[in-house]
Amino acid sequence: MNEIIAYVLMGIGVGFNFFGCLGLIRFPDIYNRLQAGTKCVTLGTIFILLGVMVYFGFTGTSSKALLCLLFILITSPTAAHAISKGAHRAGVPLWKKSVVDKYKEDKEGTKD
Numbered sequence: 001m002n003e004i005i006a007y008v009l010m011g012i013g014v015g016f017n018f019f020g021c022l023g024l025i026r027f028p029d030i031y032n033r034l035q036a037g038t039k040c041v042t043l044g045t046i047f048i049l050l051g052v053m054v055y056f057g058f059t060g061t062s063s064k065a066l067l068c069l070l071f072i073l074i075t076s077p078t079a080a081h082a083i084s085k086g087a088h089r090a091g092v093p094l095w096k097k098s099v100v101d102k103y104k105e106d107k108e109g110t111k112d
Contacts, residue, residue, distance in 0.1 A: 002054055009051030016044030029095040030087050038080035045072055 023036025049069040053062040094101055 002057070006051040006055035009047050009054060013044040013047030013049075013051060016040045016047060018044075020044060029098070030092055031084055031094060031098075034080045034084050038076055042072060042076040045069075
């Protein structure tokens with residue numbers, strides 16, 4: 001039964017990773033691509049690692065998977081935020097149909 005649950009979790013993870021990669025190809029600008037890459041791929045990788053943990057039970061492999069899961073959960077959103085803020089400061093334009101630019105409204109962190 002654990003194998004079935006593990007395979008389902010891994011399948012969900014592969015699905016999220018696929019759609020995240022598809023978003024990297026299809027979305028129009030760096031900010032939308034970062035959103036797809038960060039949310040989908042982070043969640044997909046977490047599901048794959050959870051599947052590994054369920055498949056192997058409580059072993060050295062699952063403890064390593066847990067450490068990787070925590071590392072990805074912390075670093076991926078942080079890196080995406082840093083990349084998007086750096087792109088905004090460098091003047092990378094938003095997609096022409098974008099409606100809101102919160103960084104510009106906040107004037108790089110200092111509100112009026």
